[in-house]
Amino acid sequence: MEQKRNALPLLKLLLIVSTFLASAGAALSQAPSSIQIFMPGGGLPDRSIRFTLTRDDGRIETLFTDTKGKFQITGDLVRDADYSLTVEGDGRSFATTIATFRTFRNTIVYVPVFLRPIESQKRNSPGVLDVTDANVPAEARSLYQEAREKITKGEIATAIEDFKRALAIYPQYVRALNDLGVIYLQLNRFDEAASTFKQAIKIDQGFIYARLNLGLVLNRQQKHVEAAELLGKLVKENPNLTDALKPYAEALAETGRLSEAEKVLRTILQDTNVKNSIMAETHFRLGAVLNKQNRFAEAAVELKKAIELEPNAVMAHLQLGGALIQLNRLPEAEQELAKAYELGGSSAGAAQFLLGQVFYLESRYEPALKAFEQYLKDVPNAPNAEQVREVVAKIKAALKQK
Numbered sequence: 001m002e003q004k005r006n007a008l009p010l011l012k013l014l015l016i017v018s019t020f021l022a023s024a025g026a027a028l029s030q031a032p033s034s035i036q037i038f039m040p041g042g043g044l045p046d047r048s049i050r051f052t053l054t055r056d057d058g059r060i061e062t063l064f065t066d067t068k069g070k071f072q073i074t075g076d077l078v079r080d081a082d083y084s085l086t087v088e089g090d091g092r093s094f095a096t097t098i099a100t101f102r103t104f105r106n107t108i109v110y111v112p113v114f115l116r117p118i119e120s121q122k123r124n125s126p127g128v129l130d131v132t133d134a135n136v137p138a139e140a141r142s143l144y145q146e147a148r149e150k151i152t153k154g155e156i157a158t159a160i161e162d163f164k165r166a167l168a169i170y171p172q173y174v175r176a177l178n179d180l181g182v183i184y185l186q187l188n189r190f191d192e193a194a195s196t197f198k199q200a201i202k203i204d205q206g207f208i209y210a211r212l213n214l215g216l217v218l219n220r221q222q223k224h225v226e227a228a229e230l231l232g233k234l235v236k237e238n239p240n241l242t243d244a245l246k247p248y249a250e251a252l253a254e255t256g257r258l259s260e261a262e263k264v265l266r267t268i269l270q271d272t273n274v275k276n277s278i279m280a281e282t283h284f285r286l287g288a289v290l291n292k293q294n295r296f297a298e299a300a301v302e303l304k305k306a307i308e309l310e311p312n313a314v315m316a317h318l319q320l321g322g323a324l325i326q327l328n329r330l331p332e333a334e335q336e337l338a339k340a341y342e343l344g345g346s347s348a349g350a351a352q353f354l355l356g357q358v359f360y361l362e363s364r365y366e367p368a369l370k371a372f373e374q375y376l377k378d379v380p381n382a383p384n385a386e387q388v389r390e391v392v393a394k395i396k397a398a399l400k401q402k
Helices: 002-007 024-030 119-124 138-152 156-169 174-186 190-203 208-220 224-237 242-254 258-269 276-292 296-309 314-326 330-348 350-361 365-378 385-400
Strands: 033-038 050-055 060-064 070-073 081-087 097-103 110-114
Touching (some): 081 110, 138 156, 138 174, 156 174, 190 208, 208 242, 224 242, 242 258, 242 276, 314 330, 314 350, 330 350
Parallel strands (some): 033 110
Antiparallel strands (some): 081 097
16 A cells, blocks of 8 residues: 555645735725825825814814824724814914714724815915815715715615716715725726726825725736836835735735835834734735745744734635645644634635645545545635546545555
8 A cells, every 4th residue: 555655646735825815805894994184285294183083972082193194093983973073274284174074883984184275375276176075065065975874874876876976066076986986896896996096096196095996906906017006106105105005015926026025015014003903914915925935934934923913814824834834844734724724614725725735745645535625625616626636536546455
């Protein structure tokens, strides 16, 4: 039997799983709600902005954005509530600005606030597009608010129609265009999403979130070269726009620019203010990039860090298992791959393929056979399915002669 076993073909160890299975849509779903304050004209601030937030129950808080005008809505602020936001004018760059918005417990809310220009500056800058709600006709603004409310109720089709009606009244309603594009993105209607974001960008090049969202769509469309170009320019113009770094790294990695992707991901990890969930995903993505570069020991370190922060991260366990196979640390690899399959089931079917490899290398052919068969059941259309079927047949033949 030993001779028969040694005659069995040794499968080439391949990490067949995509290194960036965490899609743009997933990234969006994990991102917290946020407020983004823009300077008059659409640029980002170069300092922290102080603002007052008044809730409909009378609670008043004085808060500060980060140095680029962003504030994440977390903690007790995440609730069904109406808010009024006030930024006092500084007498030099912008006038006092008031904005209202509503938050919902189970919905991501993005609140762009465009600071009002000082009147003398406004007269001297006729080419600047003011996209604040103050310039939107009341009927269009009402339709926009109705659309947002319908989204929270799951009435997506009618919300889309309300956005379209608002845009028919006021085609320059950039906020409505962006929100409509996000809905299309979440519905996987990528062509419509891309067209909508491009329309918003054409109206206002300074509206950076439409550019960012277009980059996300391009990644989802597998147009990674275009995404890398767009997001690269966005990051260059706004180096502290951390939301753009992950999709930019994805685009770089998918176009084979692995060293650049690694650099971007390490930049994210240097930010001490990054939330644990974002940090975990970044460690995972970096580990996947290092796996692609055959730097398996370094990859294992990053993937373990991801798992420490997010113990139930299926793909991190799977990628770590693959790295450990390459390092010939088979018992550890088995443990990680078994955990990946326990957490992900058939959606992590590749874990069974790699488990089959582990068992095969350890000459444990019966469990290897079981793992390979489970893999074929979970992923019947896998690109290596025919190769695996051949190995399954040869293992069965050898075991019969045992």
